[in-house]
Amino acid sequence: MTSNDEHPLRPDFEEQDHRENELRPRLLEDFLGQEQIKANLRVFIQAARERQESLDHVFLSGPPGLGKTTLASIIAHEMGADLRVTAAPALEKPKDLAGILTSLQEGTVFFIDEIHRLKSSLEEMLYVAMEDYEIDWVIGQGPSARTLRVPLPRFTLVGATTRPGMVASPLYTRFGIPVRLDYYTQDELAAIIRRTSSILEIAIREEAVLLLADTCRGTPRVANRLVRRMRDFAQILGEGVITGAVVREGMERLNIDQYGLEEQDRQILRAIVEMYQGGPVGAETLAISVGEELDSLEVFYEPFLIQQGLLQRTARGRIATPRAYAVLGLPGDETGEDQRSLF
Template identity: 35%
Template sequence: MGKVSFRPTSWEEYIGQEDLKNNLKITITASQLENRAIDHILLSGPAGVGKTSLAYLIGVVLKTKTHILHGPNLQKPSDLICVLTLLKDFEVVFIDEIHAISKEVSELLYPVLEDNTLNLIIGKDYNSKNINITLPKFTLIGATTNLYHLSHPLIQRFPINLTMSNYNLSDLQQIIFNCAAQQAIRLGMPEAYFIAQHSRFNPRIAINLFKRIYDYALTTGSKIITIALIKVVFKNLQIYLGGISKLEINYLWIINNTFSNKPTGIELIAQVLNEPVLNITNSVEPLLLKLGFLQKTNRGRVITTKGQEFLQKINFKKFENS
């Protein structure tokens, strides 16, 4: 497959987030009618739901250049100034993981977002002076997985603030089917739906699973991707229905078996599982809650009947000493 890009190049190719897309279409059309840059945009949501793809797509729709920057690399004002001073009208600046920029860079953005002005201080102490540079008409798009790591003043300065969510199975099915069609691979809608069921409601994970299935089909000489073939790949990857991994199964097993499914505190679970609490709350529990396998109570975590049935179905005892 090589370095194939599955990024959409049109609104029709961008599957999901329909309300968000419709709002952006209106904004872009209005800006084009008045020959102005579209307002600055802040995209927030879980990793892998298409924030970067959407930023790329906006640049394609506007038929303009998109400058790609990464928040962790923007720690000094000069890191951003060198890009802003070279902009041309209607270009797009995309800052991925914008929550990782430094406080100094964040404050530099205040007048940029609000007045389209770069405010610089030249010199030091008594010899310093302020210089205001009017910037070309451009659009800044910021993307973050941690919205509340951004300062409130910075968030408020984005006129368009959009929240992206995880996908439903139907949209994921279509994304996977489109990927297969792009590679001229025979994969039906039932098979695409089966992959979607194991994708944790996340398009990036769905595409990555498709790539692993493609690799297996290629190396085994399989011309058609069947559900039987997909099951072999998922078994090798230790991926279960819903996209549940071995870590999540061990989490369920510990509560259900070690603590006899009595309400258990998260700190105790983390110690037994040998995982940081933050990793459990951010990466393990959200999917289990969404699938209805886990319940949070005032006294602690318990496994639901649905979760216990899942453990019995996969013969969870084999994970006891893993």
Template identity: 45%
Template structure:
């Protein structure tokens, strides 16, 4: 089955094209994150009035909440070109030097997962962000010399899902830092309404709300679920109409339950409860029990289960809460007895 989150399967080019078409082009079109939108609007308006590039911007938060979209909006509303890169692609200082030296005046440079840049590149970025200059080392050993290279003024927009991994010297050089929060269901309903209109899908409010409830607080997931509902309606003869029954049937087919849990979420909870009596159990042991990588469990499954109160993290390991037992239709005593009977 499809995984609607961010760590399992690569997105094909068609999916990326559709996601790109659904992105809002301005802050006025951007749904949710009201406080961040207001702060960004002030920053952009002030830069426009002073005829200078906006300050460097750091956007942090879980995947799928709109960090890349906001970077595109910053460039669009500033009337500047946008250059896209990512931290894992910048593994040498030379990679960063080549990127920075090719920027045009006022250009917006977006670096996704900025915390994953190589340390040497990070240190070069300090000077570039502060003084729009880099020092290039030529030669080796005693004969090495440093050649300063002036850069065109630019705006760096960095995105990170793990802001705690950013070194303080880099974090301090951003003029504005924003943390994006998970969306409420009513906000996701507005996201679905806008995207459905762009995709030519007619949906009643109840159907839009149902997708919003099952989208884990994430617009990217809401848009993907919407596209699967559209596909289901098309294949089963409903055309561009998608009512609540169509939404239920489509999402049941893709193993997305009423609160947004999918196959892997339920497998983790089932293992935690049925095999380990609700825990505590170590992350690596839990990952092996469901046949997944520990990093996938930690970065993809855990955050949502912890946020909705189904899982807890303790010094001794992961535990299932009473709410998780109830969701799987079990009492705590039933799980313990079932384990002892094995």
């Protein structure tokens, strides 16, 4: 069983108690980063409120940990509406979805996470619900069956996904406000780290802020997790202040190296280099080799490795770059490029 401590840089792992919620902003003005998205949402929300209408349906896509769930909550709060939350895997049958839709209040924000995993029969039910605010419900069976059209209140559907390409086109085109969240800049992450430290009431030095911002893979969820862990190290091993020295010690204890790689990152690169002579190797084969789910490999690990110039995706498979050999300390083709160290 994996955990946050085993994979401190995995953006899909969330804290299982109140600690994550206490860091979530409730208003757009408190949501750091994604400036263009915030500016547009502010206009759409204000216009809908002035017309006393529900907000158009919103489609949120992007890598895990960037704030999709938080944005759904903010949208509901800014609209002064209730928030209903579910995930597509929890909706097994049409009656599951129908039960939720018929219980919504006027203006409710209905958030479906992992909407790319919604079954086709449920997608078809949403088509009518999103456009006409009603659903067709079949009563009875066989020749005596009849269809009852049930009206719904005007609600706002917010769908979130890390795999937008897997969402059926007829469903996607029914969202009036498509939003794509991007990885955060170092400056944005630094601001988030300062905010989190303030909320957690832990002092942090600027050197530590920059070291952490450079390690958290452009992802606020990872930034918040690392601040909490560094707070622990500062409390027990330091003087109650997160300093650069505390961060370096903490990263070593968490098995995060000077390039921002955790053990699973290194295992992926070593597998390509040592088992498959640097590649190419297919994604499914690579996932099996490192004991990882294919989806986890493609969504959680590969984007960072590609961004860091350590991995290439080709039509024939995954290939380790010359920089990967250098980072692993293994013989291979050298590019002569500077190997930037975080710590």
